[in-house]
Amino acid sequence: LFVLHDPEKLRDILDSWDRAGVSGITVFPSTGIGRLKKDDLLQEDMPLIPSLEDLLLTYEKSNRTLFSLVEGEEMVDRLVKATEDVIGDLDNPNTGILTVIPVARTYGLHRKTS
Numbered sequence: 755l756f757v758l759h760d761p762e763k764l765r766d767i768l769d770s771w772d773r774a775g776v777s778g779i780t781v782f783p784s785t786g787i788g789r790l791k792k793d794d795l796l797q798e799d800m801p802l803i804p805s806l807e808d809l810l811l812t813y814e815k816s817n818r819t820l821f822s823l824v825e826g827e828e829m830v831d832r833l834v835k836a837t838e839d840v841i842g843d844l845d846n847p848n849t850g851i852l853t854v855i856p857v858a859r860t861y862g863l864h865r866k867t868s
Contacts, residue, residue, distance in 0.1 A: 756820040756837060756852045757784060764818050766840045774836035775829065776822050783816035817850075823860060830854055 758767060764781065771779060824833060834844075834852060841849045 755855060756850055757786070758818045758820060758841070758850045759848050760841070760850075761816065761818050763840055767820065767837065770836040770840050771820075771822070771833060774832040776824060776833060778822060780821040782819055782821075784819040785816050823857060823863065 756767075758764060761783075768779060768781070822833075824830060837850070837852055838844060844850060844852055
């Protein structure tokens with residue numbers, strides 16, 4: 755699970771993960787409480803039915819959260835390296851947050867057989 759702080763780097767991250775061998779990635783816009791407070795994205799005066807321009811502006815200011823299932827520590831290490839190759843050291847501020855969560859069970863994942 756990776757929260758990318760700079761949405762302009764999304765394409766580069768996706769390409770890097772693909773080269774690392776990640777077979778599937780789900781991407782969705784996301785916003786943390788810090789950005790909401792800082793950028794005031796939840797405006798009280800936001801129209802009930804926002805314009806396309808309003809929606810695009812909010813989308814541009816959002817983080818991107820990438821979700822993928824990978825197998826094994828070696829793949830996790832490749833994924834971390836691929837991420838840092840694009841955004842730099844994850845310990846630097848405003849790069850993103852990458853977390854690894856062990857998965858006990860997965861249903862509905864269909865693997866290609868050779």
